Amino acid sequence: MSWQMQCEGFLFDMDGTLVDSTVLIERIWHGWALKNGIDFDFLMQHVHGRRGVETIEIVAPHMDAKAEVVALLAQEMEMMEDIPAIPGAAAFLASLPAGRWAVVTSASRAIAQAKLRAAGLPVPDLLVSSDDVENGKPHPEPYLKGAALLGLPPSRCVVFEDAEAGIRSGHAAGMNVVAILHASGHEPTGLAGAKVAHYDELTLRPGEGAALILEQRS
Known part of the structure; x- marks a missing residue:
């Protein structure tokens, strides 16, 4: 069924939404789960869309989540190779007016910039990372900060997401x-x-005015 919505600002999650890094992410977390005796299937229920710190606090509350994430991020940076962009992402980003879109990711700023470059996508000046929020997705804070970066009320923004935590975050915002x-x-x-x-x-x-109509091709 076709649809349309009117919006002025565009906020993009990164992993699974702009770049298809699922294989890389799951490989890293699988190794971590094996090393620490964590059930991988249970872990996977909480990984996608969340900051690493919050994932570890859920699945392994006895561990030092911040220290574990530092090690995981270093590993992810070392393993980053060719990461494909989601089909059509580059052309769609290129079609957006300058200053009207931002990336809102649960990754760190350094990882986000590296992944976008690896996928051949532009690295925006406007980016909300895990470093910039107190509360990660599914809390609305990340997307509210994204709207603030664009200088727009939340109701005039559209969120692009793939994960449950991110969809809930955008909806709550x-x-x-x-x-x-x-x-x-x-x-x-x-x-x-x-x-x-x-x-x-x-x-x-x-x-109307500064708004654009986003719709599905018929």
């Missing part, structure tokens, strides 16, 4: 959410206003 299903394969919450496989299904056209 009072924003329309478009679920990108290319990496995740499904939208688990029922809260997204629209669902597409990838960005090639999307098109933009002028709306």
Whole structure:
């Protein structure tokens, strides 16, 4: 079913939404789970869309989450090679007006910049990372900070997400959410206003004033 929504600002999650880094992320966490005797299937229920610190606090509250994340981030940086972009992401970002989009990620700023470069995507000046928030997704703080970076009220922004925690974060922030299903394969919450496989299904056209109309290609 086709749909459309009017918006002025565009906020993008990164992992699974702009870059398909699922294999890399799961490889790193699998090694960590094996080393520390953590059930991997249970871990995977809490990894995607969350900051590493919050994931470890959930699955291994007895561990020093901050110290573990430092080691995991160093490993991730070393293992980063060719990471594919989600189909159509580069062209879609290029179609957006300057200063009207930002990345809102649960990754650190350094990892986010490295992954975007590895995928051949632009690194925006406007970026909210795990370093910039007190409360990670699914709390609304990350996307509220993203809207503030754009200088827009939340209601005028649209969020692009793939993970349950991120969809809940964008929805709680009072924003329309478009679920990108290319990496995740499904939208688990029922809260997204629209669902597409990838960005090639999307098109933009002028709306009222500064707004753009985002819609699914017919």
